[in-house]
Amino acid sequence: MTSAIKIIFSITLILLSFINVFPQTTFEEQYIYAANLYSEEDYFDAITEFKRLLFFDESDNYVHSVNLYIGLSYKMGGRFSDALQYLALAKLNSSSEEEFFDSSIEIVKVNILRRTTRRAFALLDTIANDTSFVHKLEEINYWKGWAYIFSDEWGKAASTFSEIQSTPQLAVLCDSVYNELYNPQLAKYLSIVPGAGQFYTGEYVSGLISIGWNVLWGYLTIEAFIGDRIFDGVLIGALLWWRFYSGNIQNAEKFALEKNLEITNSALYYLQNDYEGEKP
Amino acid sequence: MRKSLLIIFFLQPLAIPQSTTFDFYSPQNIKLFANYLFCEEDYLRAIEQYELLENQFVNDTIKFKIMLGYSDLKLYQQSNDLIKSLNHESKLYPDAYLVSMKNELLISHKRLHYIALSSFNLSQQAGFNKLSAISLLYGNEQSIKKSDFVSVFNSAQQNTASFLYDYKFNPPYRSPAWAGIFSAIIPGSGKMYVGEWGDGITGLLLTGLFAVLAYDNFRADHNTRAWIFTGIGAFFYAGNIYGSVATAQIYNAKFNFDFQNGLNLFLEQENYFLPEYDFCN
Numbered sequence: 325m326t327s328a329i330k331i332i333f334s335i336t337l338i339l340l341s342f343i344n345v346f347p348q349t350t351f352e353e354q355y356i357y358a359a360n361l362y363s364e365e366d367y368f369d370a371i372t373e374f375k376r377l378l379f380f381d382e383s384d385n386y387v388h389s390v391n392l393y394i395g396l397s398y399k400m401g402g403r404f405s406d407a408l409q410y411l412a413l414a415k416l417n418s419s420s421e422e423e424f425f426d427s428s429i430e431i432v433k434v435n436i437l438r439r440t441t442r443r444a445f446a447l448l449d450t451i452a453n454d455t456s457f458v459h460k461l462e463e464i465n466y467w468k469g470w471a472y473i474f475s476d477e478w479g480k481a482a483s484t485f486s487e488i489q490s491t492p493q494l495a496v497l498c499d500s501v502y503n504e505l506y507n508p509q510l511a512k513y514l515s516i517v518p519g520a521g522q523f524y525t526g527e528y529v530s531g532l533i534s535i536g537w538n539v540l541w542g543y544l545t546i547e548a549f550i551g552d553r554i555f556d557g558v559l560i561g562a563l564l565w566w567r568f569y570s571g572n573i574q575n576a577e578k579f580a581l582e583k584n585l586e587i588t589n590s591a592l593y594y595l596q597n598d599y600e601g602e603k604p
Numbered sequence: 605m606r607k608s609l610l611i612i613f614f615l616q617p618l619a620i621p622q623s624t625t626f627d628f629y630s631p632q633n634i635k636l637f638a639n640y641l642f643c644e645e646d647y648l649r650a651i652e653q654y655e656l657l658e659n660q661f662v663n664d665t666i667k668f669k670i671m672l673g674y675s676d677l678k679l680y681q682q683s684n685d686l687i688k689s690l691n692h693e694s695k696l697y698p699d700a701y702l703v704s705m706k707n708e709l710l711i712s713h714k715r716l717h718y719i720a721l722s723s724f725n726l727s728q729q730a731g732f733n734k735l736s737a738i739s740l741l742y743g744n745e746q747s748i749k750k751s752d753f754v755s756v757f758n759s760a761q762q763n764t765a766s767f768l769y770d771y772k773f774n775p776p777y778r779s780p781a782w783a784g785i786f787s788a789i790i791p792g793s794g795k796m797y798v799g800e801w802g803d804g805i806t807g808l809l810l811t812g813l814f815a816v817l818a819y820d821n822f823r824a825d826h827n828t829r830a831w832i833f834t835g836i837g838a839f840f841y842a843g844n845i846y847g848s849v850a851t852a853q854i855y856n857a858k859f860n861f862d863f864q865n866g867l868n869l870f871l872e873q874e875n876y877f878l879p880e881y882d883f884c885n
Contacts, residue, residue, distance in 0.1 A: 350626045380633065553820070563813060
């Protein structure tokens with residue numbers, strides 16, 4: 325053989341040997357296959373294939389990411405308890421601070437979605453107090469803001485988001501929701517003057533009806549007392565006037581709560597369907 | 605040089621054995637994986653995997669596990685369809701027969717008419733007797749004496765069984781007709797008869813109040829106002845009679861609902877009197 329052929333033969337032999345050293349293993353193929361199923365939103369089959377990999381792979385190479393994927397797939401299917409179980413396993417098997425942080429945040433997001441926000445706050449506080457994640461404070465605050473939204477504390481959500489440079493839109497939204505909300509206690513106390521609480525919540529017809537009933541029964545009560553029909557006066561006043569008066573107060577509070585629900589639901593609807601930033 | 609290169613080339617595959625292929629979908633591996641899923645109680649996926657196996661790998665144990673899985677997923681009909689494919693001589697057949705009884709009870713909610721198998725062991729026979737007895741509570745026919753019914757169960761279960769028997773065959777229903785009649789005689793008494801004391805007293809007071817107001821105004825010659833109070837009083841009186849009848853009906857419906865819930869809870873707690881099957885240890 326000439327020296328040129330010898331060199332080519334040697335290089336080919338070395339390259340061929342690398343094919344054996346770094347082949348795409350079947351486990352890796354299985355991982356890619358399952359990840360593809362996940363990205364195609366076929367979550368049921370993705371879980372099956374990830375579980376298959378987890379069961380057969382003894383190398384522990386994929387434990388973190390597979391558990392994370394399974395947790396996320398369960399989350400997408402609305403099976404939050406199962407999701408938490410696998411996300412916790414992903415967190416336990418984290419091999420870097422980044423993986424630990426990411427799985428912790430995913431756990432927080434599931435807790436936000438299932439409205440176990442106390443748990444979400446506790447987890448966020450734990451991460452925030454960890455000195456390793458000082459540079460992640462903005463992200464921690466971002467999810468804290470979302471946790472406040474889901475615990476119906478729009479004012480706190482607004483002030484939390486306002487501390488983050490990158491999310492002025494959320495701060496404005498939460499602030500406007502907070503300002504729009506009615507105060508149920510105020511509605512109740514305003515109703516000491518019949519109908520005023522309903523007017524405060526924008527329920528003018530109901531306010532007028534309330535005024536009407538109170539005027540009617542108040543008039544009949546007073547007229548009975550003036551006409552010395554004390555018995556009639558006591559009965560009409562104590563049972564009818566009082567019933568409509570107290571009903572007017574309860575009604576105003578109920579209106580305020582209902583209106584608040586409408587306002588917050590419409591904000592949540594916007595966040596779910598139109599907001600383009602990261603969501604739980 | 606050439607020799608060294610050849611040695612390197614041929615030693616690589618030996619040195620790195622994990623690069624060999626692994627067949628996830630061989631029948632043995634599918635079976636292993638399905639067993640794992642079954643033990644994880646992920647029955648839907650376990651069944652899916654078992655159903656991938658070709659016939660020669662499917663034995664009665666797998667069929668029985670699929671049956672159990674479907675039953676746990678509340679797919680009772682699919683579960684029962686499998687018993688036909690089980691070999692009657694199989695040692696799992698008596699257990700499958702009991703599972704099919706449970707399924708049938710939950711599908712039809714009727715009394716079961718199953719015949720005991722001669723191959724039942726003592727525990728299976730006890731489970732069969734209890735399931736047959738409890739199914740009587742799904743029918744309306746009181747075909748067994750209370751003492752005979754209760755004696756089928758063990759001492760820990762007898763109290764609940766006795767309680768359920770009484771509730772089924774001597775239910776403390778309230779008669780809607782009597783509730784209406786009582787309220788027609790004394791306003792509110794129909795509701796008190798049903799046990800709604802607060803509503804009954806309120807009904808009595810309100811009807812009485814308007815009657816008194818009407819009477820007082822007639823006496824004071826305030827006829828218009830008196831007729832208004834009479835109208836309101838009559839409305840409350842009639843409403844109270846209607847309300848009493850409705851309350852009795854609601855009471856009976858609630859009682860039936862509670863009875864059904866209690867029965868379901870008892871059956872679930874006792875695992876439908878089926879033995880515990882352990883395929884995982």
